[in-house]
Amino acid sequence: MHKKLFIPGPTEVREEVLQKLATPQIGHRSKEFQELYSSIIPKLQKVFYTNNKVILSTSSGTGLMELATRNFIAKKALGTICGAFSDRWVKIARANGKEVDVIEVEWGKHMPTEEIDKKLATGEYDCLLYTHNETSTGVRNPIEELSEVMKKYPDVVWCVDAVSSAGGDLLKVDELGVDFILTSTQKAFALPAGLAIGVVSEKALEKSKQVPNRGYYFDIQVFMKYDGRKQTPTTPAIPHLFALDYQLDRILEEGMENRYKRHLEMAEYVRGWAKQYFDLFAEPGYESVTLTTVANTRGINVAELNEELGKRGKMISNGYGNLKEKTFRIAHMGDLTLDEIKELLNDIEEILGL
Amino acid sequence: MHKKLFIPGPTEVREEVLQKLATPQIGHRSKEFQELYSSIIPKLQKVFYTNNKVILSTSSGTGLMELATRNFIAKKALGTICGAFSDRWVKIARANGKEVDVIEVEWGKHMPTEEIDKKLATGEYDCLLYTHNETSTGVRNPIEELSEVMKKYPDVVWCVDAVSSAGGDLLKVDELGVDFILTSTQKAFALPAGLAIGVVSEKALEKSKQVPNRGYYFDIQVFMKYDGRKQTPTTPAIPHLFALDYQLDRILEEGMENRYKRHLEMAEYVRGWAKQYFDLFAEPGYESVTLTTVANTRGINVAELNEELGKRGKMISNGYGNLKEKTFRIAHMGDLTLDEIKELLNDIEEILGL
Numbered sequence: 057m058h059k060k061l062f063i064p065g066p067t068e069v070r071e072e073v074l075q076k077l078a079t080p081q082i083g084h085r086s087k088e089f090q091e092l093y094s095s096i097i098p099k100l101q102k103v104f105y106t107n108n109k110v111i112l113s114t115s116s117g118t119g120l121m122e123l124a125t126r127n128f129i130a131k132k133a134l135g136t137i138c139g140a141f142s143d144r145w146v147k148i149a150r151a152n153g154k155e156v157d158v159i160e161v162e163w164g165k166h167m168p169t170e171e172i173d174k175k176l177a178t179g180e181y182d183c184l185l186y187t188h189n190e191t192s193t194g195v196r197n198p199i200e201e202l203s204e205v206m207k208k209y210p211d212v213v214w215c216v217d218a219v220s221s222a223g224g225d226l227l228k229v230d231e232l233g234v235d236f237i238l239t240s241t242q243k244a245f246a247l248p249a250g251l252a253i254g255v256v257s258e259k260a261l262e263k264s265k266q267v268p269n270r271g272y273y274f275d276i277q278v279f280m281k282y283d284g285r286k287q288t289p290t291t292p293a294i295p296h297l298f299a300l301d302y303q304l305d306r307i308l309e310e311g312m313e314n315r316y317k318r319h320l321e322m323a324e325y326v327r328g329w330a331k332q333y334f335d336l337f338a339e340p341g342y343e344s345v346t347l348t349t350v351a352n353t354r355g356i357n358v359a360e361l362n363e364e365l366g367k368r369g370k371m372i373s374n375g376y377g378n379l380k381e382k383t384f385r386i387a388h389m390g391d392l393t394l395d396e397i398k399e400l401l402n403d404i405e406e407i408l409g410l
Numbered sequence: 411m412h413k414k415l416f417i418p419g420p421t422e423v424r425e426e427v428l429q430k431l432a433t434p435q436i437g438h439r440s441k442e443f444q445e446l447y448s449s450i451i452p453k454l455q456k457v458f459y460t461n462n463k464v465i466l467s468t469s470s471g472t473g474l475m476e477l478a479t480r481n482f483i484a485k486k487a488l489g490t491i492c493g494a495f496s497d498r499w500v501k502i503a504r505a506n507g508k509e510v511d512v513i514e515v516e517w518g519k520h521m522p523t524e525e526i527d528k529k530l531a532t533g534e535y536d537c538l539l540y541t542h543n544e545t546s547t548g549v550r551n552p553i554e555e556l557s558e559v560m561k562k563y564p565d566v567v568w569c570v571d572a573v574s575s576a577g578g579d580l581l582k583v584d585e586l587g588v589d590f591i592l593t594s595t596q597k598a599f600a601l602p603a604g605l606a607i608g609v610v611s612e613k614a615l616e617k618s619k620q621v622p623n624r625g626y627y628f629d630i631q632v633f634m635k636y637d638g639r640k641q642t643p644t645t646p647a648i649p650h651l652f653a654l655d656y657q658l659d660r661i662l663e664e665g666m667e668n669r670y671k672r673h674l675e676m677a678e679y680v681r682g683w684a685k686q687y688f689d690l691f692a693e694p695g696y697e698s699v700t701l702t703t704v705a706n707t708r709g710i711n712v713a714e715l716n717e718e719l720g721k722r723g724k725m726i727s728n729g730y731g732n733l734k735e736k737t738f739r740i741a742h743m744g745d746l747t748l749d750e751i752k753e754l755l756n757d758i759e760e761i762l763g764l
Contacts (some may be wrong), residue, residue: 058434059442059579066435066645077431077649079426080412081420081602088413114604115469116644122627148626242645248435250468250604250647272502273469273476274627290470291420291596293604293647296433371437 057276059371062400064191064220064347065241066249067390069299073247075294076302084294090286092297099304103312104222104237104255107228111279112250113290117219117240118144120252123274124185124236125149128213129262132157133183135173136167136317138197139190139385140376145217149185153269156179161377164349166342173205176212182263183213189221192376194349194385195338203232211261219243222253223286224319224346224389226312242298244346246390247303251296254279306391319345322388322397331399335409337383346389349375351382356408358384364407370400413725416754418545418701419438420596420603421744425655430656431649438648444640448652453658457666458576458609460583461514465608468646471573471594472502474606477628478539478590480598481565481618486511488529490521492551493544494730499571503539506644507623511535511733517733518703521551523544527559530566534714536617537567543575546730548739549692549702550575557586567614573597576607577671578700578743579726580666589614595650598673598700600744601657605650608633644740673699676742676751687764691737700743703729709763712738718761724754732738 061068082088092398093112100110100306106125125133125148126157135146135158149156159171167186170351175181184206189196199216206214215236218227222237224244229237235257242249262335273290282289307315326348330336337349352358358374358381375383388397404410415422436442447466454464455525479487479502489500489512503510505709509535513525523560526538538560543550553570560568569590570582583591589611607612610630618630626632627644636643661669680702684690691703706712710729712735719725729737742751758764 061435061437064436065658066438066648069435071432074432077539078425078428080428081596082413083415083417083727084603086725091727108700114647115473116646118644119469119627126625149627151624151626153623180565181641191492233472240645242648247644248647248649249438250650269507270505271476271480271625272472272498274506275505285662290472291594291603292470293468293602293650294420294596295487295602296604374439376722 057369059366059369060396061371062387062392063371064243064385064387064389067246068392069248070391073303074189076299077138077248078089079295079298081294084291085287092301093286096297096301096304097235102308103304104229106255108229108255108257109261109280109283111254111256111276111283112288112297113254114250116249116315117217117238117252120238121145121217122148122152123254124215124238125152125154126270126274127267127276127300128155128215128236128260129183129266131182132180133185134159134172134181134187136172136187138165138167138187138193138195139163140192141217141219142187142190145185145187152286155343163193164195164216164337165339166195167321169198169201169205172202174207181212183215186214186216188216188218188227189225189344189346191220191347191378192349194340194344195342196225196344197342199232206233206295210236220389221344221346223307224315229255231338241300245303247296247299250293260352261397272341312370316345319389322392322394324339325349325394326388326401327396347387348383349360349383349385352384361404361407367402368401368403411723413720413723414750416650416741416746417723417725417727418597418739418741418743421600421604421741422746423600424745427653427657430653431602433649433652437649439641446655447640450651450655454607456662457658458583459579459585460609460717462583462609462611463615463634465610465630465637465695466642466646466651467606467608468604468644469606471571471592471605471606473628474608475571476502476506476640477608477630478569478592479508480624480628481539481621481630482569482590482614483508484532484621485536486534487539488513488526488535490526491538492519492521492541492547492549493517493671494546495571496541496544496571499539499541509574517547518549518660518691519693520549523552523555523559526556529689530563535566539746540568540570542570542572542581543579543698543700545574545701546733547692548577548701549696550698551696552588555690560587567617574743575698575700577661578669580670581660597659598743601650601653605654606649623762647703673743676746676748677702679748679751679754680740680742701739701741703737706738714762715758719757722757724757
């Protein structure tokens, strides 16, 4: 039996979208491909409210985290650790020989804008690594607030990991002034894993030209060269491109504002439920709209709960790393509906006898 | 109308295989995933006649070319250029800050084993980058001959690009003694693009530990860490894994020796046809078994020929780069049959009035 996925990626993909993966293959240097590429890019620009360049990377989002560190750090980066994935980004930068200082907060807390401001004011940094939605903790960092501060630092390339928020949460890239935003398809876009999406500003593109040792597979300049031909640098995940093109029509038909409202509505419902029976792990006021991390205040056996849910054709996530069994995560992202969320929570109540 | 692909990747994918892409998604940290992973790896070991470790990389083959350069070159590499893709490998190594010397031969010629031997004998190199089947020229390099020579150089990590040969041509990895072989799914495996496969020896794994600045996404040690858990380091292209698992059953049912024979039979047929009406571009004795590059001795308009073929639901490849219009390429790889090849060649004869 298929388990419907309420985990923070991969998320549930609708049957009609899955079917698009099975489209017969085309050559990646053909006119048909250029048409597909030219159809996808403007739709993604709409999703991100941007006129910036968009890249399609056959990799997971982690690949584009690596791209950010190899292309946009010439001097020293400021990393901002508030969970497992923001921590990984710093590790990736260092694994690529880059110098990084960090601000670190307790898991579950948000990244304070004023701390970032204070650090950047030293003039030591030319790149900021910022996680919009920390998948391990369910914290949504205050990107709109930071946006105001970043106007003071035109020499800093602002990179944002939006892996578990883009496509569900609202991210108006041009308004925010983000220089590089990255995401992948298996989260709020409700597509399978295997493709990552980046949006890059002119400023970041110019900056990257001065950064040595960018490699090839994740060299943003190579992406730009092929973008001019409406192609990707190497043979991409063509099945995903067919599905993405189709899914973007569905997303834009719903509308980004409506999509955000639906995500917020699901989030508020899950938060209410969590407060009634357990507690929220994320700091109040900084809860994600795409996933909720529930503090396991009742000491239930999360793995067992998930076993039982599996028999009912559903799956949630245990806590991440050290948060295993101390928390559990319910994703309400992508194409999931409030009705499906209600059904899941009813099942949990029944299983736990709440 | 779908154009059946006779291009050297992406290749034609059978409908039943395409359908496997549309399998409902599963979590990449779930038991279901570990079962899928554990099903795939031993099948790939059979395909490659190896007990070495296998990695599944969500990237194109180019990504694993980059992995090779970042993980296995500590001192200096020897590059062997005989076409566009072997040339790219050297560029990738240099773009990653690696020192590379090269042996270069005219496009269409093979890479002479004795030249490699002479260079390696200097003791200057700790890594060899070798292209088994050069997709741009249709040359198959004499890997079996080189295998004997490589026994003299236990301190050199031997990396082989088998992107357009693995899965069609015979590559007995353990017998050959190759340390790192890389390929991707959209060639002779007859799957869509979006996934790359690597096979790595113990020696190469040990060596990589001493190589600094390996990054993260293409760090072979990170792959090994997750291989222990029957998982991939990041969320992989799950649709491709479903299709790969299924297609590997089809491949092993045919048997690698039979698959090789079918490829050779198609290759010999196309070579005969090419000699009758045109000429072969590859040096005699070094023709690929997966694709044939035809020298355009009649000065036909290749782009126009392909336009006409398109109307008949077929597609071949123009020459690569500078070889455009001077050559054209017919791929006979993956699941294509001799009957389909005959139909294609009949169409070409009709269109050209041969």
